[in-house]
Amino acid sequence: MTKLWGGRFSKDEMDPEVLKFTSSLSVDKILAQYDCLATKVHVQMLEKCKYITNDEKDALVNALDQLLEKIENGTFNAEGHEDIHSAVQAFVTGKAPEASKKMHTGRSRNEQVVNDVRLYTKDSIAFLVQLIENLQKEFVNLAENNLEVIIPGYTHLNRAQPILFSHLVLSYVEGLERDKGRLLDALKRVSVCVMGSGALAGSALDLDRKFVADKLKFEKLSANSIDAVSDRDFIVEFVSALSLIAVHLSRISEDFILYSTSEFAFLDMGEDYCTGSSLMPQKKNPDVLELVRGKTAHVIGSVNSLLVLLKGLPHSYNRDLQEDKKHLFESVELIVSELKIMAGLVKTIELNKVNAAKALEGDFIYATDIAEYLVRKDVPFKDAHDIVGNIIKMCMEKNMMISDIPFSELRAFSESLEEDIYEYLNPEKSIKMKKTSGSTNPEFVAKEIAKWQKALKR
Secondary structure (H helix, E strand, C coil): CCCCCCCCCCCCCCCHHHHHHHCCHHHHHHHHHHHHHHHHHHHHHHHHCCCCCHHHHHHHHHHHHHHHHHHHHCCCCCCCCCCHHHHHHHHHHHHCCCHHHHCCCCCCHHHHHHHHHHHHHHHHHHHHHHHHHHHHHHHHHHHHHCCCCEEEEEECCEEEEEEEHHHHHHHHHHHHHHHHHHHHHHHHHHCEECCCCCCCCCCCCCCCHHHHHHHCCCCEECCCHHHHHHCCHHHHHHHHHHHHHHHHHHHHHHHHHHHHCCCCCCEECCHHHCECCCCCCCCCECHHHHHHHHHHHHHHHHHHHHHHHHHCCCCCCCHHHHHHHHHHHHHHHHHHHHHHHHHHHHHCCEECHHHHHHCCCCHHHHHHHHHHHHHCCCCCHHHHHHHHHHHHHHHHHHCCCHHHCCHHHHHCCCCCCCHHHHHHCCHHHHHHCCCCCCCCCHHHHHHHHHHHHHHCCC
8 A cells, every 4th residue: 555654654554444444535536537637737837846857747647647547447446545645646656656756745635635626526516507407408398398288376285376387397497597506606616726735834845836726727726725725615515505406306306296196187207207116006106206305315414414524623634524525425426316317307297287277177266366356446455355255255155166156246245346357267367467577477487488598508
């Protein structure tokens, strides 16, 4: 095993149990390509600053390129090392024994690992933004293809008012857009190069930090070497953003689970995203959506774990920070998987327009439309609310619908009611009457679909 430390220790090898306990390789091996790329730039900087020769730089870069090729084709075996940095050092030492002695000049693993994680997080954000946009496109397509479908809108899981199904679907697009914004905002605090910070105090060598930052496409340099090696705020912020993505996907899943049940039966989804029962032959279970909902707990748990990990640490580097990456990597892996799966699932959704129409047959769902009808006739809203409430109360007592009430009896509730009131007991009229921007009016929803199609066209 190649160690990046020794000297004052009398033993060359670590106790196997201690190595097993302290090794982070099983987790941080995902950083191998980033460690190689950052090390290549570090080596180029050392040559630029005259700490290694051009020949030494070429030997090191050549060895690192060979390692990158192995990483890319999956043939790099890093087992038996303390961490990914030691594994990379060992490989390069085997290829360029003398030059490799200078490869770690002017840097510490304390800064190296943070830099690698920042590179990983930058790439992850870019990929996640792309996946979010892919899912948004599928929702917009679903909305456009079902623009005429009206369903009951729900509050407290009770039928409230008619809405376009497309309007509901576009609400998912809005939530995902905020998720994308949080990721891009977090990127400002991720894209910080910490190389040159050393273990905590910086370096006495004249290193070119800007060269490294520019080559690795970081937006800025860290300003304080102590903060640079101990800061994990960017990980907490990123995983927090991932937890909100998970929550949004969970809530969307819950909608689709409910609407696919026989009690609602508004939609159906492809068999590839469902399973059956080992006992009940008739079952088609939305297991994929249930797992999307259930796995949200892992990401939320990761945010909490990271905060607990950090809350008692003194400043500068502590080995406790080794435990941050597991929560980061697992959260990214899960959200990437869920975004891909949800995009595929949305493509398979088919609406049952007949069942949606049946759910709108009860007149009570138009109660707010009647109240606003009265308001337009100068009835104060509180009075209008009471009038309609009394109408509903009578209907419930007599087990009848509003449309069943003769106009002479209906007018007894308010002289402002006229015979055209029955026209308002209609889902198409209900949604077309909406006048506020952002509402479920078909014209507004169509414009929103067009807006999103333009925004997501790339």
